Amino acid sequence: MPVGHEPADVLEVPRPFDLWATARSHGWSSLAPYAWDEAAGALARIDRLPNGRVYRLQLAEGPSTSDRMASVRLAVHPTPRAGDLTILRRRARRLLRLDEDLGEFHRLCRAEPALRDIPRVGAGRMLRSPDVWEDVVKGICTTNVTWRRTIAMVRALTALGTPLDGESNARAFPTPTQVLDAGSGYLTKSAGLGYRASYLLELAESVVAGQRELEDLPRRHRNGPALRGALQALPGIGPVTAAYVAMLLGSYDELPMDSSTLGFARRQYFGGRDVDEATVGWRFQSHGPWKGLAFWFELWLTWESVRERLAEPS
DNA sequence: TTCCAGGGGTAGA
DNA sequence: TCTACCCATGGA
Numbered sequence: 001m002p003v004g005h006e007p008a009d010v011l012e013v014p015r016p017f018d019l020w021a022t023a024r025s026h027g028w029s030s031l032a033p034y035a036w037d038e039a040a041g042a043l044a045r046i047d048r049l050p051n052g053r054v055y056r057l058q059l060a061e062g063p064s065t066s067d068r069m070a071s072v073r074l075a076v077h078p079t080p081r082a083g084d085l086t087i088l089r090r091r092a093r094r095l096l097r098l099d100e101d102l103g104e105f106h107r108l109c110r111a112e113p114a115l116r117d118i119p120r121v122g123a124g125r126m127l128r129s130p131d132v133w134e135d136v137v138k139g140i141c142t143t144n145v146t147w148r149r150t151i152a153m154v155r156a157l158t159a160l161g162t163p164l165d166g167e168s169n170a171r172a173f174p175t176p177t178q179v180l181d182a183g184s185g186y187l188t189k190s191a192g193l194g195y196r197a198s199y200l201l202e203l204a205e206s207v208v209a210g211q212r213e214l215e216d217l218p219r220r221h222r223n224g225p226a227l228r229g230a231l232q233a234l235p236g237i238g239p240v241t242a243a244y245v246a247m248l249l250g251s252y253d254e255l256p257m258d259s260s261t262l263g264f265a266r267r268q269y270f271g272g273r274d275v276d277e278a279t280v281g282w283r284f285q286s287h288g289p290w291k292g293l294a295f296w297f298e299l300w301l302t303w304e305s306v307r308e309r310l311a312e313p314s
Numbered sequence: 315t316t317c318c319a320g321g322g323g324t325a326g327a
Numbered sequence: 328t329c330t331a332c333c334c335a336t337g338g339a
Contacts, residue, residue: 027320143321149337150320194335199322238322258320 009074013098017070018122032158048172097125128248132214140236156191176204199236224251252293
């Protein structure tokens with residue numbers, strides 16, 4: 001049991017499932033208030049519940065419960081108050097997408113040589129945030145900027161969040177109100193958001209004023225195009241980020257075509273030729289509603305850290 | 315100094 | 328619908 005954590009819970013998930021492959025499925029685990037502990041093989045997060053209470057969650061590989069089910073061990077600090085454990089458990093399942101049925105996607109992967117390793121290593125789930133607000137804000141912080149600076153921006157934003165009791169350096173992701181209170185000067189200069197600060201302020205303002213209901217978006221727009229359209233109507237979110245955030249919200253029928261993924265596609269499938277996004281998309285057309293996920297995880301399999309992991313004896 | 319990064323907004327055609 | 332241009336910032 002990790003130091004400072006109380007024994008809390010075991011969350012079951014159908015196999016194939018691997019915590020590392022899920023937590024490290026894309027860059028989110030490097031963004032505060034997430035932290036990946038490589039030595040412990042555990043994902044930590046400072047989480048502020050809607051009731052305002054703040055906890056540190058730690059998610060580690062759980063005991064093997066059966067041939068059919070894998071599990072994740074959820075540890076929480078401090079000891080949850082009455083009712084909070086139920087909320088924390090629900091949020092943890094959401095972060096790791098433990099309730100998402102990937103059976104069809106995994107069958108598709110097994111039929112395609114380039115994707116066969118995905119179900120074999122228990123991958124296919126993309127780490128997400130507990131709410132839409134956090135995923136959208138982080139999406140804004142990825143635009144037209146290096147990944148290193150995205151990490152710095154999100155770290156600076158998280159410095160605005162509510163701290164864990166007695167630990168001023170361990171803070172939750174800020175609420176829209178906390179972002180608004182920080183003001184334009186902090187966001188633009190100190191946090192280094194530059195021109196993105198005005199998008200973020202406009203977004204936070206409309207959420208606080210009740211003009212935008214972000215958390216309701218996935219329920220109101222059940223098909224991919226409608227959801228991406230709604231996301232694209234948000235300030236600072238264009239087609240690329242909308243496709244990316246839509247994937248995090250569970251719509252995989254479009255490719256997240258940013259400069260890095262497009263570069264990968266050109267190298268991988270077109271000999272480095274300068275093909276457009278539609279041509280890349282055409283290659284994945286047969287994957288239908290799983291198009292975006294298939295593309296993302298084919299890219300993921302080329303990451304050095306993933307290749308090293310795949311090479312390890314199981 | 316110039317370019318560019320895990321793009322987006324806007325004006326004009 | 329498409330294109331050109333601008334947008335803060337910081338590292339290479």
